[in-house]
Amino acid sequence: LALHRFGGQRTRDVIFAAVADEEAGGAFGAGHWVDQRPDLFSGADGRPAAAALNEVGGYSMTVGGRRVYTLQVGEKGIVWTRLRSTGTPGHGSMPHPDNAAVKLAEAVAFLAAAKRPGRVTPVVRDLFAALGLEAVIQWIDAGDDVTAAQALEAEVSDPVLRRSLDAMLRDTITPNVIHAGKKVNVIPGSGEAEIDVRTLPGTDQEALLAEMQQIVGSRATVEAVMALPPLVAPADAPIVGLMREALLAADTEASVSPMMITMGTDAKALARLDIPTYGFMPLRLDAETPFLSLFHAHDERVPVSALRFGLPVLHEVVRRFVS
Structure with missing residues (x-):
């Protein structure tokens, strides 16, 4: 208009x-x-x-x-991923180790706890320099993610902005949906979890999925539901x-x-x-x-x-x- x-x-x-x-x-x-x-x-x-x-x-x-005004010229890739665990159904009063809910919970916990190393892309390097966060970049370049996180916390007081900036520095794996079991007294024979995976430019998405499968081992299978590039x-x-x-x-x-x-x-x-x-x-x-x-x-x-x-x-x- x-x-x-x-x-x-x-x-x-x-x-x-x-x-x-x-x-x-x-x-x-x-x-x-x-x-x-x-x-x-x-x-x-x-x-x-x-x-x-x-x-x-x-x-x-x-x-x-x-x-600093941010001009969005890039965005991370997406791999929406499904974990599937299987086990032996049974009565909840007689527990056994082949419980799909337990295997799925362990798989999700292992993925959530796995550390993703930092990597600086050219666009993010420019943004951090504009924000006065050169020290964070220097520590990431040096392979010291712990000190980089400390530097970021010291300079950025807003915890949500801090999380956003940190996520620009690495691939992320975020479990968001978990389904297992339908009745409190029935050991489930299967379970599924949905994982939101976001990848930096330059990340091999297939290789990352293979790494996720290695992390969860035999507890679950890892399957990409939708993959979009950075x-x-x-x-x-x-x-x-x-x-x-x-x-x-x-x-x-x-x-x-x-x-x-x-x-x-x-x-x-x-x-x-x-x-x-x-x-x-x-x-x-x-x-x-x-x-x-x-x-x-x-x-x-x-x-x-x-x-x-x-x-x-x-x-x-x-x-x-x-x-």
Whole structure:
């Protein structure tokens, strides 16, 4: 609407796509339209869109008094994984060692406890430098994850932001759903757990699954249910330069840095059309705003003041890119 009100000549088409199913992998949302109607993501000349703007990036982080706006140019890969345990059914009053619930619980506990070594990707190295967290990177490069964690805790007071930054430094394995047994007095013969695995660029997902199988041993089988690759879009693209300029014009006391998010978005579907996708929903957040802790939480929300800041910035970027 703002573009229409502004008027003027446009050299590119503007495509607005509102799609569902992103939280379930996008197979029936963006993935469906990319596979069945790729023309919807093309301009009048038939070429795929030059760029796409997506959720998550563009918000500000404040660490040590530094306010940094994050331009999302990358995101981790996803491997949603199923563990399956089997055992011998029986009466609960006569316990035995071949209990599927116990084997599944042990497998989940072993996976959750397994340490994932840190590794610094180029985008994350730039972000940590912008936030003044060079010491964390130095310790990760040195292979000392313990001291790196201590340095991160010393510099970042927000525990949720700290967890997010730590997850940018390593592959993560998070058990989230467990099913075993249906009646309190019956030893179950099978059980399943769902594990959310997120991988850094450069991680061999098949090799990681094999490592997970080695960790759980004979307690369970490890099976990938859905695998999507990590993505990194060019951080020096013209549209990224426009984002940087618009943000710095709106907030002269801040800086801007590329970022890789730990989550996944519909960018994974658009990548199949070779459309570079950037997370850019600009929000100026107070240092005290627990923004990341509101993701998938009770009372999920965005401050109105942040939207008032961000909408003109977003309009400026899109207007200049298509004009």
